[in-house]
Amino acid sequence: MAFSLDVEVVLLDIEGTVCPISFVKDILYPYSLQALPSVLATQWDSPSFAPYRNNFPEEHRTSPGALSAHFQDLVSHDVKVSYLKDLQGYLWVQGYESGEIRCPLFPDVHPSFLRWRSSGIPIVIYSSGSVAAQKLLFQSTNAKPDADLRLLIGGYFDTVNAGAKRDPSSYRKIAASRKEEIGKWLFLSDRIEEVEAAKEAGMQSLVVVRDGNAPLTEEEKKHHELVTSFEDIKIAR
Numbered sequence: 441m442a443f444s445l446d447v448e449v450v451l452l453d454i455e456g457t458v459c460p461i462s463f464v465k466d467i468l469y470p471y472s473l474q475a476l477p478s479v480l481a482t483q484w485d486s487p488s489f490a491p492y493r494n495n496f497p498e499e500h501r502t503s504p505g506a507l508s509a510h511f512q513d514l515v516s517h518d519v520k521v522s523y524l525k526d527l528q529g530y531l532w533v534q535g536y537e538s539g540e541i542r543c544p545l546f547p548d549v550h551p552s553f554l555r556w557r558s559s560g561i562p563i564v565i566y567s568s569g570s571v572a573a574q575k576l577l578f579q580s581t582n583a584k585p586d587a588d589l590r591l592l593i594g595g596y597f598d599t600v601n602a603g604a605k606r607d608p609s610s611y612r613k614i615a616a617s618r619k620e621e622i623g624k625w626l627f628l629s630d631r632i633e634e635v636e637a638a639k640e641a642g643m644q645s646l647v648v649v650r651d652g653n654a655p656l657t658e659e660e661k662k663h664h665e666l667v668t669s670f671e672d673i674k675i676a677r
């Protein structure tokens with residue numbers, strides 16, 4: 441289905457919206473699990489690692505082993521707490537910098553970013569992944585000729601600087617960061633609860649349907665507008 445929307449800012453989720461969930465679950469999460477042991481062994485008391493360590497609850501940072509066990513438990517349950525997300529962002533730096541990790545954007549994402557930007561529409565990101573991790577991801581994508589999309593992005597929000605993604609107040613806070621009124625924001629996400637929170641806050645919002653996303657119930661399909669490609673979103677200004 442195609443949409444023609446009166447929108448002035450596009451706000452985007454990441455996982456399941458601009459890239460496959462499998463990239464996060466099968467590439468990023470395993471990379472962080474594999475990178476952690478040597479960081480714990482060599483950097484436990486280093487000034488670069490200590491802030492990430494100190495973000496963990498006290499009972500889970502009594503030793504490298506305790507932190508490692510908690511980290512593995514959180515990752516295996518895909519818990520999106522900010523202290524885990526911050527540390528994952530730190531662990532992914534080496535993977536992106538070496539070229540081992542590169543984000544496979546869905547094919548409609550980069551062309552739509554270019555189209556929206558050429559119409560003067562700002563693109564803002566809101567993900568459970570930390571802002572630092574979001575910047576790494578958009579710096580190293582499969583886009584051609586330039587894999588670094590950061591120049592196309594006007595802002596980054598996570599659960600630290602905006603709040604929980606299922607809480608309407610987070611969307612109000614994000615909207616207040618710019619001059620455009622909240623009703624002119626379009627939020628795109630694979631998660632129904634996030635779309636509902638954005639709508640409750642006053643944003644326009646569509647559910648993004650991609651291969652590999654969690655299936656929607658018939659009820660959810662009936663109550664929400666679904667989009668399978670950003671190419672189907674025409675922005676009328």
Ligand SMILES: CSCCC(=O)C(=O)COP(=O)(O)O
Nearest residue numbers: 453454455567568569573574
């Ligand atoms: C941008 S960091 C990699 C993705 C990630 O860790 C994550 O939790 C993504 O969650 P989202 O809110 O973008 O669905």
Ligand SMILES: [Mg+2]
Nearest residue numbers: 453455456630
């Ligand atoms: Mg998502």
